Amino acid sequence: MKGLTIALDEIGGREAAALIRDGLLDDLMIDSDAPRPGTIYRGVAERPVKGQGGMFLRTPDGSAFLRQVKGLVPGQTLLVQVTGFAEPGKAIPVTQNILFKSRYAIVTPGKPGVNVSRQIKDDDAREAAMESAHEGFAEAPLPQEAGLILRSSCADAAPEEIAEDVVAMCRLAAHVLADEGREAEVLVEGDGPHALAWREWTEEADVDGDPGSFARQGVDEMVEDLRRPHVRLPGGFSMIIEPTSALVAVDVNTGGDTSPAAGLKANLAAMRDLPRQLRLRGLGGQIIVDPAPCPKKDRKQLEGLLRAGLKKEATESVLTGWTTLGLMEIQRKRDRQPLRDLLK
Template sequence: EISSPYFNPSTQIEDLLSEGQEILVQVSKEPLGSKGTRITSYITLPGRYLVFMPTVDHVGVSRRIQDERERKRLKEIVQAIKPSTGGFIVRTASEGAESDEIRNDMEFLLRLWANIQRRKENLPAPSLVYSDLTMVLRVIRDILSPQVNRIVIDSKSEYDNIVNFMNAYMPKQKYEIVLYEKKEPIFDAYGIEVEIDKLLERKVWLKSGGYIVIDMAEALVAIDVNTGRYVGKRNLADTILKTNLEAAKEIAYQLRLRNIGGIIIIDFIDMDREGDREKVYQALEEAIQKDRQKTTISKISELGLVEMTRKRTRENIARMLGEPCPYCEGTGFIKSKTTVCYDLFRQIERTASELGGRSILVEVNPEVAALLFEEERAAVEELEQKIKKKIVIKGKTGLHQEQFNMVEV
């Protein structure tokens, strides 16, 4: 994306940008799978209450601030104190903020932009001109809300950073900041370790006994809803409705928790009653209001399917915490032992005439070897008669279930 300081829509882009020309850009999306980094010259600098956009002239208010009087108040504050150039987005955290808090945030962002401009002039391209706050301080800046009472951290240096940051940029925010110093790991003490393990599981159980299954593919994410152990106390339609309503809330939570983005297809349990489909849709729509990422949803079809999109700016948690399985190469399955046996038989037939010895030594995975000695023993003997060679089977630890080696002896 190229902003107006570099690009006039009425001019051909090749007349404005040339090889070797230096421009200031910002990473807008991190690499995702095979897709590279996305960059833009529309610079945005986030603060606690505002986002500064030096290349545009616009004042907007977060859609999450729904009170019209508050939206008007905040917009008027920003318009009254903003400089003649540059634009601002009023963030959700600004709701209820006083004008001096917003002014301080604006002044900080303007100083930051001036510093970036100075650094840009003194650095050769390519160079890192500015890097955002550390992850810990970004959480403090972007996620803290009135619903948070206490911040607990087990690092003395990060504790000091948080205290200094809040004193400097959020002096009126009163949160209890605690340095955790107990022997028990902080993730164990607060049950975080268990939750992290759950993040990598496909199946998520619902309190009612139903469950959802999350499958992530290259093109989209599919989420299936099932009643599981839940049979209900009334009729089947009520059981399905209750499970779907609970699933709608859990799905919205899991999308945020796992940072799942892109195209999402939800397969709710089929509902015959139009009113039930509308209730589930409303429950899902209400649940995604808590999401900071831009999300859109379609109405539930007669088949119980919902199409969703959620803005994706970085890898999901599963890809950040894990890597493709080297055993199945990310497919989620491998050939069965029986299939491997018959792959082996066909390969022996192909190569038997090329092997000069009287016998063929076959090295296979120990579990495949056990199957060849037992259930498939008759098939091995039949093949020996066909190729007129002895087949010697040896289990070899370390071989992949699908792997085998053959040598003449």
């Protein structure tokens, strides 16, 4: 089935959203009990961490950890935003670089200026987006010392939709930035899967938001496949993806193909699909790939293909190189909870 479909439903009583591209599951978001990324707290500084340049903060959802805290003293209140999910037993990762993000606009406190996404190449579209933003400013001006980024989704949006989004984000930012409370509190709840789907999946797509959409669109079966470590690849090849407490291990196999080119073909198939698999499974941290037999002359080709795939990811992912044993090393930000934890 060609085209894009967005399905909005639930999995195990949790709100969930699925993006299906040409019949394949391309992205999957499932709500969890952990604080959502994007949540904004009024936090209270508690104690510094010597040697790490960080500070533990008190929040309503437990301890949070903030890096780069020069000048911050215990007892001081400050606004912070959740950047990802904490590993078991660790503090919530937060930042002071707060963003107020919606489908068309991002308000950036401390970074003044109005900018349009570089992905919008057409001059008329850029100018129309700027005009819509200024119409929004007439109703709700930007907070002092704050800026605005008009996202790439503005290219095909109606002017009134852009202006409405700008107004909403400016008002939210002004309200939060004016906060003068002294106790730990949640000021803005992060978006759930359905809101995130509207905000981030901006390509033209069919939307199935009625109950039972996952069953109708085949999402339930595709999610069931993600429970298994074994991933079937084109050409009869496969890879095994197994998270451990220290890292994520990926093993690429040639299957029954014993031809001289089998190793290269299996590795290329794995590199094409690996970013999608990591995204769907919610895996991050240190990722070690054990490729099929791979002479050094083939490494550059594999690196180029994988880097191109990782570059398209919204999650920060970096191919750091090869070990002396011929294993590929990837570092990926933990901005989602592992799927296996959500499907228990």
